[in-house]
Amino acid sequence: MNEEAKVEGIKVEIPIYNDVWMDNGVVNLYRFLDGVDGVNVNLKTDTLEFEIAEKERFLKGFEDEIKQKRDSVIFVTEKDDKTGERRNIKKDFVLLQYGKKVEGTNVLKEKIYSDSEISERLEQIFENFVSGVSSCILCGRTYRRGIDKLKQAVYPLVTKIRSLSGVRTLKEQYTELCPLCYPVGSLEWCDDGIIYRVFPTSHSLVFIPNICDFKKLNESKSKWINTVLTGERFSNIRIEF
C-alpha cells in the first residue's frame, strides 16, 4: 500500500468552531485560498470547503501568499531616526517569536513563516490531515500524524496559567493538534481585519469579532479591511476629525 497520502483531488471541510480566534482563522484562510491558483474554495455559513486541483501550483501559490502577508501584515518597516536605516519589526501584539536574524533582517521562528521551512511545513500539513487514530484537542477531527503542538503561535489563549485556561498544564492533550487547526490558528496573525491598539511597554487591545457564521463574519470584516490603516506598528484605527 502506498504510504503517501494523495493530496490532489482531496476535498477538505472545516466546520465552524464556535471559537473567536479559530473562526476568524477559518475566514482568514478562505481569503488566503481565494487568491491562490490550483484550489477551488467555497465559504458556506457553517463550513469552509476547498478542493486541491493541482498540488504543485497550489502549494507554490499558497507559500507566496503567506510570505507576502507575513511581510505586509505582521511586519512593519521602521526608519531609524539616527542612522536612517530601515528595519522590519513585528507588530507588538503578535505572539510569534523572532528567530535568529538573517542578514540583519528580523525573521519569525514559526515554521509556516520561515523562508527555509515553509515549503516543508506546507507539504506536512497536506499529507497528514487524512483520517488516523489521533483526535484533535481543538476540533475533534481524527488525523494520521500531528505536525506541531498547541502553543500561543497557533492559539494565543493557550497558556500555562491555570486561571487563564491552563491548557498547557494538560501535557498529554496539548500535543494533540491536527494538521488543519495548525494553519487555521497560526495564519490568523496575518489577518488584516484584526483591529489593534498597542500601548508600548504596557499592553495591547485587540478587537476580533465574534460572529458564529462564516459568511456574515467575512462580510462584516470586508467592510472595514480596506478602511483601516496598514503598515502601522501601534494602531490601525483611522481617526478623522
Ligand SMILES: [Zn+2]
Ligand atoms: Zn483540529
